[in-house]
Amino acid sequence: MLSVAILIACALICCALALNTWRLIIGPTTPDRIIAVDTMYINSIALIILLGLHQGSAIYYESALLIALLGFVSTSAFCKYLLRGDIIE
Amino acid sequence: MTVFLEVVISVLLVFGSIVMLIGSIGLAKLPDYFTRLHAPTKASTLGCASILIASMIFFSVQLGHVSLKEMLISMFLLITAPVAAHMLAKAGLHYKVKMADSTKNQHLAKKAYLQQHPDDK
Amino acid sequence: MDKLRKFVWFPTPYHSVLLWLVWQILHDFSRGHMVLGAVFAIVIPWIVAPLNEKEAVAKKPIKAVMYLFRLLIDIVASNYDVAKRVLQSNRGLKPAFIAVPLDIKELLPLTIFTSSVSLTPGTVSVELSDDRTWLYVHVLHLEDEQELINLIKDRYEAPLKEIFGC
Known part of the structure; x- marks a missing residue:
């Protein structure tokens, strides 16, 4: 039962990632594309956790934590770039 | 692993992924930038948290001792998601993204924009 | 020196x-x-x-924990709301900007307040006015402006004022 649930969850999150990619490609403005990337990294955290559950090993947790940290930093760097035209002042 | 725990983990996984899918559908279909901002910030926090809690229960049972590591990720997401949303909204305001015509009180958006650019009339 | x-x-x-x-x-x-x-x-x-800068310290820690739990429940409720709006047609959507008057002035309570507003009732905080008196908020679906402002102030600002004692 658990393996079926993991497969269903994987399929749903892959659909979500496909929708995000669509927004990333068509997004009319740059901020739209940044939201798409921001959502993509949160979805990929979930996907990596699901991979860890599927293989039954707890080490994937660390990569998920890294993606969470770096994703937030990169989103704020993108926003800073849009707001000021420069990342480091 | 008992059947009860397995059911709880499966329900949490499917619930979380459905919520995340709804967030992404919102991102794809809502009409303008500011409304698109709503769906991912709220849905991704809840969806990711429930998947992480499922994983926490699974590994706590499998390893035989309490492992709260996934809780850290969900707390981190809970703290950073609104901050990222606020920065994205500010960036969108600065970029003068197009708003849907049905948006009410557009003069407030203009006021907030003038807040960022005091010398810009 | x-x-x-x-x-x-x-x-x-x-x-x-x-x-x-x-x-x-x-x-x-x-x-x-x-x-x-x-x-x-x-x-x-x-x-x-x-x-370290001098920061406001929570004077009532038990109330702060209660606030956190209520916030978690509200996140689930507001997710249900937003999910309903997303799955309906775009036609009936009434997005709007509102301005919420602020009573809190200190930085830490203000940050918690804007974050709660972003996370919960179908709203995203957009911009803070320079003198920290107005918070500009974008709402996904607005029914009654005054009612929403009162809800935000009663539900999130009043407990924070009590917790931080300012």
Whole structure:
């Protein structure tokens, strides 16, 4: 039962990632594309956790934590770039 | 692993992924930038948290001792998601993204924009 | 020259406890790491104490925990709301901007307040006015402006004012 649930969850999150990619490609403005990337990294955290559950090993947790940290930093760097035209002042 | 725990983990996984899918559908279909901002910030926090809690229960049972590591990720997401949303909204305001015509009180958006650019009339 | 500071054993007690807890969670509560974490939790605040700005401290910790739990319940409720709006047609959507008058002036409560507004009732905080008197908020679906402003003020601002005593 658990393996079926993991497969269903994987399929749903892959659909979500496909929708995000669509927004990333068509997004009319740059901020739209940044939201798409921001959502993509949160979805990929979930996907990596699901991979860890599927293989039954707890080490994937660390990569998920890294993606969470770096994703937030990169989103704020993108926003800073849009707001000021420069990342480091 | 008992059947009860397995059911709880499966329900949490499917619930979380459905919520995340709804967030992404919102991102794809809502009409303008500011409304698109709503769906991912709220849905991704809840969806990711429930998947992480499922994983926490699974590994706590499998390893035989309490492992709260996934809780850290969900707390981190809970703290950073609104901050990222606020920065994205500010960036969108600065970029003068197009708003849907049905948006009410557009003069407030203009006021907030003038807040960022005091010398810009 | 910075004038010499008086030496304090625990400059920031809450942060020390938090640091120790996070270290324990990262290492699954093993005994050696309890000692190592305690050393870090004592030494690191000494090093970073000069960087610390004076911040508002929660005067009622139990109320703060209650606030956190209510926020978690509200997140689930507002997710249900937003999901309903997303799955309906775009036609009936009434997005709007509103301006919420603020009573809180200190930075930490203000940050918590704007974050709660972003997370919960179908709203995203967009911009803060320079003198910290207005918060501009974008609403996904607006029915009644005054009612929503009152809801935000009663549900999130009033408890925060009570917790931080400002």
